[in-house]
Amino acid sequence: MGYAIETRDLTRVFRSSAEVVALDRATIQVREGELFGVLGPNGAGKTTLIKILCTLLLPTSGKAFVGGWDVEGEPQKIREVINMVSGGEVSGYGLLTVRENLWLFSQLYGIPGGEARDRIGDLLKVVGLEARADTKVNRISSGERQKMNLCRGLVTDPKILFLDEPTLGLDVNASRAIRCYVKSWLAERPGRTILLTTHYMHEAEELCDRVAIIDRGKVLACDTPSALKRRVEGEASFRLEVALTDLGLEEMGQLPGVRWFFREDKPERGVTEMRFILEDEAVIPSIITRLVEKKVRVLHLSKTEPTLEDTFVKIVGKTI
Ligand SMILES: Nc1ncnc2c1ncn2[C@@H]1O[C@H](COP(=O)(O)OP(=O)(O)OP(=O)(O)O)[C@@H](O)[C@H]1O
Numbered sequence: 001m002g003y004a005i006e007t008r009d010l011t012r013v014f015r016s017s018a019e020v021v022a023l024d025r026a027t028i029q030v031r032e033g034e035l036f037g038v039l040g041p042n043g044a045g046k047t048t049l050i051k052i053l054c055t056l057l058l059p060t061s062g063k064a065f066v067g068g069w070d071v072e073g074e075p076q077k078i079r080e081v082i083n084m085v086s087g088g089e090v091s092g093y094g095l096l097t098v099r100e101n102l103w104l105f106s107q108l109y110g111i112p113g114g115e116a117r118d119r120i121g122d123l124l125k126v127v128g129l130e131a132r133a134d135t136k137v138n139r140i141s142s143g144e145r146q147k148m149n150l151c152r153g154l155v156t157d158p159k160i161l162f163l164d165e166p167t168l169g170l171d172v173n174a175s176r177a178i179r180c181y182v183k184s185w186l187a188e189r190p191g192r193t194i195l196l197t198t199h200y201m202h203e204a205e206e207l208c209d210r211v212a213i214i215d216r217g218k219v220l221a222c223d224t225p226s227a228l229k230r231r232v233e234g235e236a237s238f239r240l241e242v243a244l245t246d247l248g249l250e251e252m253g254q255l256p257g258v259r260w261f262f263r264e265d266k267p268e269r270g271v272t273e274m275r276f277i278l279e280d281e282a283v284i285p286s287i288i289t290r291l292v293e294k295k296v297r298v299l300h301l302s303k304t305e306p307t308l309e310d311t312f313v314k315i316v317g318k319t320i
């Protein structure tokens with residue numbers, strides 16, 4: 001069986017003042033019916049990948065196929081079966097209402113009138129935009145606009161849907177609602193495929209059947225979230241909270257037995273949070289001793305289950 005999406009050594013180089021390799025021989029295979037995640041930090045090449053797959057940008061070398069069609073040879077065929085929504089985009093016509101915008105897009109895709117009306121009504125309900133349906137788009141908030149864009153992507157009922165950071169900047173409830181809906185949308189429609197990019201670890205973990213971790217244009221790993229997590233199992237992962245401090249704590253990462261160390265200040269809670277991956281638990285006393293010597297007040301220590309983030313850190317060498 002062919003793949004819904006496939007790339008082979010896909011490479012894209014941008015030549016402006018300096019040369020940027022946005023995608024570096026990236027190979028992925030997405031099966032029909034999959035919700036496939038591309039997880040990577042800023043500048044990893046996620047949007048470049050989506051643009052090539054959506055036939056908006058040509059590869060420098062390598063191959064990409066969507067729905068079995070070559071992005072370079074048959075872009076027209078691909079455009080008929082896909083849709084794309086980007087979390088950061090400012091799309092839609094400000095002088096038209098939310099409903100009119102969605103109607104316009106549905107008609108550009110030739111969706112029969114009655115069907116389009118029903119779908120638009122359902123979608124607006126699902127994303128909680130019903131009350132805004134007859135408001136002009138230049139009067140709605142950016143989060144509401146983003147929800148409208150998601151509806152715009154779904155209203156054509158695409159066979160393959162690309163979501164570029166669909167929950168970027170949305171509040172917690174709106175993000176959760178969108179994740180839930182995306183998941184159920186796919187579950188109820190056999191044969192559809194979604195490729196989504198995100199730099200939210202929990203989003204990838206919650207939504208995706210498989211995840212490709214990319215950094216600097218390279219695919220570093222590709223597997224199910226649980227298989228990726230297994231790569232850090234057996235290692236002891238700890239979270240240590242201390243009273244907020246402005247001391248440099250880099251040396252904590254150099255202590256014997258510390259595989260990885262990460263520090264994050266949370267002034268709103270008055271704490272500095274440290275995360276450790278240790279060779280084993282016996283290393284903890286030396287960490288605490290060192291902190292006490294530095295007169296840092298230890299507040300809380302807990303052992304954590306390995307997360308996709310730990311895996312990401314192990315593979316990419318930094319957090320997102
Ligand atoms: N049109 C362009 N011209 C020059 N460089 C570009 C262009 N588009 C992207 N790049 C560069 O290519 C690299 C990958 O960019 P891309 O937008 O694909 O990353 P991303 O993973 O989507 O990042 P983000 O999480 O910030 O959206 C970056 O270094 C970026 O600066």
Ligand SMILES: [Mg+2]
Nearest residue numbers: 046047048164
């Ligand atoms: Mg991007």
